[in-house]
Amino acid sequence: MSKSQPVSLPLAEEPVVPCCPPLTAGELSPADAEKVAVMFKALSDPVRVRLFSKIASHPGGEACVCDIADVGVSQPTVSHHLKKLRDAGLLTSQRRGTWVYYRVAPSVVAAMSALLAPRP
Amino acid sequence: MSKSQPVSLPLAEEPVVPCCPPLTAGELSPADAEKVAVMFKALSDPVRVRLFSKIASHPGGEACVCDIADVGVSQPTVSHHLKKLRDAGLLTSQRRGTWVYYRVAPSVVAAMSALLAPRP
Numbered sequence: 428m429s430k431s432q433p434v435s436l437p438l439a440e441e442p443v444v445p446c447c448p449p450l451t452a453g454e455l456s457p458a459d460a461e462k463v464a465v466m467f468k469a470l471s472d473p474v475r476v477r478l479f480s481k482i483a484s485h486p487g488g489e490a491c492v493c494d495i496a497d498v499g500v501s502q503p504t505v506s507h508h509l510k511k512l513r514d515a516g517l518l519t520s521q522r523r524g525t526w527v528y529y530r531v532a533p534s535v536v537a538a539m540s541a542l543l544a545p546r547p
Numbered sequence: 548m549s550k551s552q553p554v555s556l557p558l559a560e561e562p563v564v565p566c567c568p569p570l571t572a573g574e575l576s577p578a579d580a581e582k583v584a585v586m587f588k589a590l591s592d593p594v595r596v597r598l599f600s601k602i603a604s605h606p607g608g609e610a611c612v613c614d615i616a617d618v619g620v621s622q623p624t625v626s627h628h629l630k631k632l633r634d635a636g637l638l639t640s641q642r643r644g645t646w647v648y649y650r651v652a653p654s655v656v657a658a659m660s661a662l663l664a665p666r667p
Contacts (some may be wrong), residue, residue: 450599460597461593464591464593467591468587472584476580479570531571537663541660
């Protein structure tokens with residue numbers, strides 16, 4: 428009997444569900460501004476930007492921690508930064524066997540891009 | 548003789564000059580990751596997000612400090628946050644008479660949006 432297990436991968440085309448209106452559409456409420464700031468804060472650190480771009484550009488759109496840890500900081504620091512990206516909703520993670528695999532949450536990233544869309 | 552002076556306003560349609568390739572296009576270099584992190588850090592604070600959205604959505608795309616200071620923090624704190632947004636390239640400013648006027652730098656904001664574009 429095979430030891431392989433079915434793996435549920437997120438759909439490639441998740442709907443874009445924006446948290447908030449575009450920043451150019453009107454004055455944001457304090458509550459919406461908090462949500463937006465948390466998302467952008469996730470990409471406010473150069474190590475997190477590098478980890479995010481490594482995962483986003485990895486073949487299949489998914490990367491194991493073992494694939495991306497060479498960013499010049501310690502493994503605990505890598506884990507700390509990956510947790511911040513995941514907590515902000517930019518990444519999803521899944522443990523499979525020994526390793527944790529990370530994947531970009533395309534709907535969240537598309538929503539961030541839409542926040543910066545020019546005024547219609 | 549009129550006291551009015553000609554005012555040079557930025558063109559509405561500046562070209563988008565990205566600093567860096569999209570985060571999904573490939574692994575960013577450390578130098579590019581630094582540049583990207585600085586831009587996103589500008590929007591990592593809720594007060595800065597609110598100030599930015601007030602300016603971006605103001606009629607004419609431009610706002611005087613006097614129009615936007617009601618975000619629940621002191622005037623020096625507003626000035627501090629506006630300076631951070633300007634230093635990161637997201638705003639331009641111009642003194643006219645008593646007041647400083649702020650305007651969104653559309654090319655920089657469009658470039659930030661493009662950084663988050665999905666993988667082709």
